[in-house]
Amino acid sequence: MSAISTVFGSDNTAPQPTGLHWTDSGQACSALWRSERAALPPRKVIVADDTITADAAYRLACEGTALLWQGDFQNARQLLQAMARRVDQPAKRTHRKQTAKVAIAAHTPSTDPSQSAFNLHRQAQAQRARVLGMVLIPFNPDFGIALRRAPDARQACTEAWGAADPAAGVSVASLRELLGLISAHEWRKNGVEIPVLGAAPNNRIHPHYGVFSPVRGEYIALVANALKSKIVRTAFDIGTGTGVLAAVMARSGIPHIIATDLDPRALACARDNLQRLGVNEKVELVQTDLFPQGLADVIVCNPPWLPARPSSPVEHAVYDEGSRMLLGFLKDLLQHLTPSGEGWLILSDLAEHLGLRSRTELLNAIEQAGLLVVGRLDAKPVHPKAQDTTDPLHVARAAEVTSLWRLAAK
Secondary structure, three states, X not given: OOHHHHHHOOOOOOOOOOEEEEEEOOEEEEEEEOOOOOOOOOOEEEEEOOOOOHHHHHHHHHOOEEEEEOOOHHHHHXXXXXXXXXXXXXXXXXXXXHHHHHHHHHHOOOOOHHHOHHHHHHHHHHHHHHHHOOEEEEEOOOOOOOOOOOOOOHHHHHHHHOOOOHHHOOEEEEHXXXXXXXXXXXXXXXXXXXXXXXXXXXXXXXXXXXXXXXXXXXXXXXXXXXHOOOOOOEEEEEOOOOOHHHHHHHXXXXXXXXXXXXXXXXXXXXXXXXXXXXXXXXXXXXXXXXOOOOOEEEEEEOOOOEOOOOOOHHHOOOEOHHHHHHHHHHHHHHHHEEEEEEEEEEEEOHHHHOOOOOHHHHHHHXXXXXXXXXXEEEEOOOOHHHHOOOOOOHHHHHHOOEEEEEEEEO
């Protein structure tokens, strides 16, 4: 029996829903399965090491067989990179055909979502994630990795999974997810510089794992510019996330701000950032869905920009199925505004360019909520994908505009 089977031991009990099960040297083995993306554990698992070739690993992954790694950790990373190249090669061979198909779909709002550029892109992403998620890494109960040349990722795992529980035993996650945890840990440690918060180093936002990072700064600058022309005594930040907009409002001089979020991880992240920036006394954090109690002069909301179904819990910051948060904000906004108050809706028009939502639908929702557009500030995105001509969604991204819609009672 291999070393990894000795660590996991055999399991004579009924399989658990969160368990990963496999056979090694004729003995049944099991471990706790971890997936922040809520992926189901692979049904077929074999033990693999440095002797497996990239071609063989890729073929097995495509067939649905996961590889539980026993070899050198850095070799596993190289194997994953080689598998990624093989995943991407078919796309390169059909690049012209796919580019034409995506470009047409990007300009043609369709009643069939499967024909849109966005859905084609998501399908490709899902397939890529499925194949590359088949290289698995075992973790000790304390989240240590007992592989040669493995990094110490215990802190990164703790930030995502919570404190280690020795009683939980050994667990398994995909190498791809582990690399994501390590990357998120580095973002949290180093932070993201936000120029409108002032001079470095006291202008950084530190995103926690699972909380949307404010790497796209154009929407933050829109809020900072809008605040220059309005006297505000009270403000709400709906769906605060990292707390970046609450921090911007506090730094602008607003004395009382309530920031809300439904996700405990987001609230913990916002609390950490507000304390780091020294504005926590001006901001009250409330766990609720959308609005807190009371009225405000300005209510800011930056909902997920794309009306589509999240494929995993970590995608809720990107996708807003049925525009639930957007429509909920518009529907109840008037009930929480002071007589001269404004609601500031921050929204990209990327969904319009992808045929997922029309401008008419947005304006109708504003009208039906009894609201009037009293102004709008626009900004062009400057993130790298907006200039990346190889991006399947380049046509839509290049045309994208991010707007701050100033809304008031009719």
